Amino acid sequence: MTLPVTIIMIEDDEGHARLIERNIRRSGVNNEIVSFTNGTSAIKHLFGPDGTGLAQKGNALLVLLDLNLPDMSGIDILKQIKENKYLKASPVVVLTTTDDSQEIKRCYELGCNVYITKPVNYENFANAIRQLGLFFSVIQVPPAAP
Amino acid sequence: MTAEGRRRRAVWQILLFSAGLLVLTVISAGSVYLVNKARDDNKWVVHTLEVENQLNTLLLEIRRAESGARGYLLTQEPNFKADHDKAVAAIVPALDRITRLTGDNPAQRESIEKLSAAIETRLAQFSQEMVYVRQGQVDKAAALVREAAAVDTTSLISSVAGAMIQEEERLFRLRTTNADRSQTFAASMTGIGSGLVVLLAAISIWLVRRSAQARDDAEARLRDANVNLEAIVDERTGDLREANDEIQRFAYIVSHDLRSPLVNIMGFTSELEELGKDIFRRIGGLTGVPAGGPPVDVAEIPLKDADKQMSADFSEALGFIKSSIARMDRLISAILNLTREGRREFQPERIDTRDFIEAIVSSLAHQAAEAQAEIHIEPLPNIVSDRLALEQIFSNLIDNAIKYLKNGVPGEIRIRGRTKLGYAIFEISDNGRGIDSRDHQRIFDLFRRAGTQDKPGQGIGLAHVRALVRRLGGTMSVSSELNAGSTFTITLPINWNASNRNADR
Numbered sequence: 001m002t003l004p005v006t007i008i009m010i011e012d013d014e015g016h017a018r019l020i021e022r023n024i025r026r027s028g029v030n031n032e033i034v035s036f037t038n039g040t041s042a043i044k045h046l047f048g049p050d051g052t053g054l055a056q057k058g059n060a061l062l063v064l065l066d067l068n069l070p071d072m073s074g075i076d077i078l079k080q081i082k083e084n085k086y087l088k089a090s091p092v093v094v095l096t097t098t099d100d101s102q103e104i105k106r107c108y109e110l111g112c113n114v115y116i117t118k119p120v121n122y123e124n125f126a127n128a129i130r131q132l133g134l135f136f137s138v139i140q141v142p143p144a145a146p
Numbered sequence: 147m148t149a150e151g152r153r154r155r156a157v158w159q160i161l162l163f164s165a166g167l168l169v170l171t172v173i174s175a176g177s178v179y180l181v182n183k184a185r186d187d188n189k190w191v192v193h194t195l196e197v198e199n200q201l202n203t204l205l206l207e208i209r210r211a212e213s214g215a216r217g218y219l220l221t222q223e224p225n226f227k228a229d230h231d232k233a234v235a236a237i238v239p240a241l242d243r244i245t246r247l248t249g250d251n252p253a254q255r256e257s258i259e260k261l262s263a264a265i266e267t268r269l270a271q272f273s274q275e276m277v278y279v280r281q282g283q284v285d286k287a288a289a290l291v292r293e294a295a296a297v298d299t300t301s302l303i304s305s306v307a308g309a310m311i312q313e314e315e316r317l318f319r320l321r322t323t324n325a326d327r328s329q330t331f332a333a334s335m336t337g338i339g340s341g342l343v344v345l346l347a348a349i350s351i352w353l354v355r356r357s358a359q360a361r362d363d364a365e366a367r368l369r370d371a372n373v374n375l376e377a378i379v380d381e382r383t384g385d386l387r388e389a390n391d392e393i394q395r396f397a398y399i400v401s402h403d404l405r406s407p408l409v410n411i412m413g414f415t416s417e418l419e420e421l422g423k424d425i426f427r428r429i430g431g432l433t434g435v436p437a438g439g440p441p442v443d444v445a446e447i448p449l450k451d452a453d454k455q456m457s458a459d460f461s462e463a464l465g466f467i468k469s470s471i472a473r474m475d476r477l478i479s480a481i482l483n484l485t486r487e488g489r490r491e492f493q494p495e496r497i498d499t500r501d502f503i504e505a506i507v508s509s510l511a512h513q514a515a516e517a518q519a520e521i522h523i524e525p526l527p528n529i530v531s532d533r534l535a536l537e538q539i540f541s542n543l544i545d546n547a548i549k550y551l552k553n554g555v556p557g558e559i560r561i562r563g564r565t566k567l568g569y570a571i572f573e574i575s576d577n578g579r580g581i582d583s584r585d586h587q588r589i590f591d592l593f594r595r596a597g598t599q600d601k602p603g604q605g606i607g608l609a610h611v612r613a614l615v616r617r618l619g620g621t622m623s624v625s626s627e628l629n630a631g632s633t634f635t636i637t638l639p640i641n642w643n644a645s646n647r648n649a650d651r
Contacts, residue, residue, distance in 0.1 A: 015410030022417075068402070097405045100486070118409050121472070122416035125409065 023129035039072035053086040067096040082111035166346040173339030180332035187325030194318040492532035499526040519557030526563035547576040575633035581626040
């Protein structure tokens, strides 16, 4: 690993964000986590002020994405990431309350790498996040395009 | 046109018709009567003429006899004698006829008697004359003639006959007038009657045309109303569809958004639980370890009584919070599933109902065996419908039947089917614990259950089943009594086609 992977978390519910962060940390993942509570600021960070994504060129990213955002649909963000040549290689984990099969199918079609439904049962929830942490630790985030 | 007006017009028509009929009857009866009367009058006129005629004939015959007798007296030629005899022979029958004809008239009868007497006298004189002439005593005969002339038998006859003729002429005038009057009366009666009938017919025609007009108007209005009704129904259906979609979306969004805070509540409650454990461990560490002693593992330090109580209360509170959250999550999931079901498009296909039900029953065989229940499947009609929906309907109902049997009583579940007017009727009956009639409506409500709550369940099954049955264009009902088993009846269209419901969506 040449560059440490940065986790970008786009989650409007601060409670969820906190719980996710805690459980990721508990699973032993110590990567930097950058949180956004709305789509606009996340887009701005990901694609830079010029909107081309050039700003993130060469950075290894992992995106944790909630679909229900106050200002836009997470699906749109997913689509934009997967259409951007600098970002499309970054893994995207959709972590949301929506468990509609149509929606899940749509996300995978758009290139989402993992789709996780937030379970209300906390044990399951914590478990899922920890699994995700394990996943992070084994995943080979490809070096960003030079 | 009001109902009152319609009724009045109908009454008027009946009255008019009756009046017309009455007038026709009166005219017919009157005509028959008057025609008969006219015929009678005419008969009397003819009668009078005949009497007159006969009287004239009689007078003529008497004259002929007279002249024959005189001729014979003067010439003694047998020609005259024959002539006279012939005339005399005709007199008596003529007189008889007149007597018969005038039998009805007392005045004429009197005259006839006088006439008969005179004629008899005259006839006697004639025969006497003839006798004298035959004996050659012409003088005597002439004397007799003169004598007859003196007594004026002949003129007496003439005058009586004349009076009779006058009488008959009076009768003739009278009877002619009568006959004329009868005929005029009959004619005018027929005329007036016909006029009345024509008038009534005209009024009837007018009334009929007016009601036909009213009917046409009503038909036109009805057509308009129908067209309007269709438009209104379309509009309302559209509104309902929109409202329904709205509710579906609403339920979906609400249950989703409710879930989000629930994740937090559950998550932080669990965090609190962990935190609580840590806190009480620390308390134990602080209070339980004697000062100056060796450090002890905090987990093993027993809490003092008051602190123990506090820890128990803390755990209990968290336990209630967690179980409530779990329950709320189940309810929200149920709503989500229902809305998802509500949005699913049905795919009608031909279903061999018996195979289909057998498959469901075999998937429930384990539960059935556990409950000692026997399931009988009677002949069932095949239908065209959505397989998944039907599966949910039947498996829910059969599962319920198995679930709510009476404890200790072997269960007996029957599935029956029949068809009626394009609908298939299925009945699922059991000998289970039954449902109080107060709860028959309630069991179909979402999250509502009835009876002893000794089985796990959310109160969703029947609500879901009924929603599905309705979407399939059917109805369902229950008949049951407490402790006497239940029968659920489902009526579904035999041929469900996508257009009658999916098109709505």
